[in-house]
Amino acid sequence: MLGVVAAALGGPEVLQVTELPEPEAGPGQVVVRVRAVCVHPADVASTTGEIPRGPVPTPFLPGWDIAGEVASVGPGPAEFGVGDRVVGMIPWYVTRGAPGGYAQFVAADADWLVRLPDELDFVSAATVPLNAQTAHQGLSLVSLAMLPKGSSILVTGASGGVGGFATQLAVQSGFRVTAQASDGDEQWVRGLGAHEVISRTADLSTVGPVSAVFDAVPVGEAASAAVEDRGVVVATRPTPPLVPDRGVRQELQLIHLDRELLADLVGQVAAGRLSTRVAVTMPLTEAADAHRRVLAGGLLGKLVLTVD
Template sequence: MRAVVARGYGGPEVLELVTVALPEPGPGQVRIRVEAATVNPVDLVTRSGALVEAGLMAAREHTGIGWDAAGVVDRLGAGVTAFAPGQRVIGLRDLLDVPLGAYAEYLVLDATAVAPAPAGASAAAAATLPLNGLTALQSLDLLDLAAGDTVLVTGAGGAVGGFAVELAARRGLRVVAQTGAADAEFARSVGAEWIVGRDASDLAADVRRLVPGGTDGALDTAGLGIRALAAVRSKGAYATVVGGSAPLPLRGIRVHQHWISADAHALTELAAMDLTLRVADVLPLERAAEAHDRLAAGGIRGRLVLAPAKGA
């Protein structure tokens, strides 16, 4: 099969399309014929070698790239009864250090990381849900807010931020979305009650003018750290999805650094919610380096998706 790997570490030029043996599913695993694989910021970080430098991965001659995918069940490992060959699914690999990732024609995942695909969604759209949707869902769970509470979501125009606003609003939370003017309409369309600007010089002051005393919580998808924490009331809750950006737990605020984990049950729930799935563009697998360049340049709304096989 064909797959894209990082040959060494560096810029997009280290991405290489290779031919490798078709992976076989072991006990409790599912092999997926990949129709769409999402390009995420963590892919750029992995390719650069930053995770090796941070001690989160061992150095490899070649490294698998890509976390989430959508496709069709191709083969089942022993003991798997929840899926059937031909079934449309989505999945997430949450292991950092792997020789093959989702940028491939076939992907083997534990069945506990696979869920039925959202009904009616294209493969490209479905592939944007696992990593970003689960990140938003699990981060909101950490905040543990109740219906009627207020929450600040930074980076609300982004992939994780957009899901966070939509999921928070569906939980009955009142959302302050921090985002640029170009994304304000989108944030409102998925449930934001208030908007504060992305370039606000004093984010906390802007938020507190809308919510006196500060919000009950903040989901900081933009990694603003203390700037977002300052918008939260004393003894509130804060969660960040950006590694290394968690501030000190000042004023009794509960501070969480979220790290994603695959969860088939939660992913199944997300897939059934009819969430807003945004695709910026679909490119063939061999244009992975171009996708990385475009993502690094910024300004992407929705996710870039690679299509290893027909069906995206």
């Protein structure tokens, strides 16, 4: 089978299309014939070594989120059958690229996967697991502050995958949402239900003060300037401590796989209760160019690699 491996640490040029042995399913596993794999900033960061717990020894396969069909089933009791449509998240923070999703076939633990409803196509489905779970789990950290219903929240990066889901889920949870959109993308973000949409160039110190910030970019201190004293800020990457200390609780949201949550979120997207979008698709063999496009920025939606 073909896979795309990071042969060394570096930029997109380190990604190489390589012939790899086709995997076999062990106990509790299935082999997924991958039809779509989402390209995340985390994938780009993995190739440069700028990830939690430090660089991964090369070679390795990037790729968290996959959608496809079950090609074979391992020994023992089976939850899935050959031909079942599935979507899932490889817990890359555990596998560290062995496996990763940039491949024609992936041996996946059944617990990484959920059934993919017929109403949702492979490409759109591949944009859901990492982004939507990160958004939901981050908002759960906000909820720990016991904020009353109707409290105000600022979401940075609402044009992005995580920020877009965070905006929708915050509205569902009863927050009053101010969402920061990329220039020219205000209509999309407004359509997610945000009560107010501001430009990415807005001075966030003039926003609010809000009870909470979901810093999906993250922008760090600039976003924190919008939160009230003793509020809460949730960031998706480590940010410096606030100076001065205003009693603001800072939380770091790092993804963890929650299969029940994933099934619910995929179901909501399939039913039209949550929206996602794809900016462009590219063949798996063009993964290096895909990373270049992600690094260049400006994509309104996710980039998804498709696999024949």
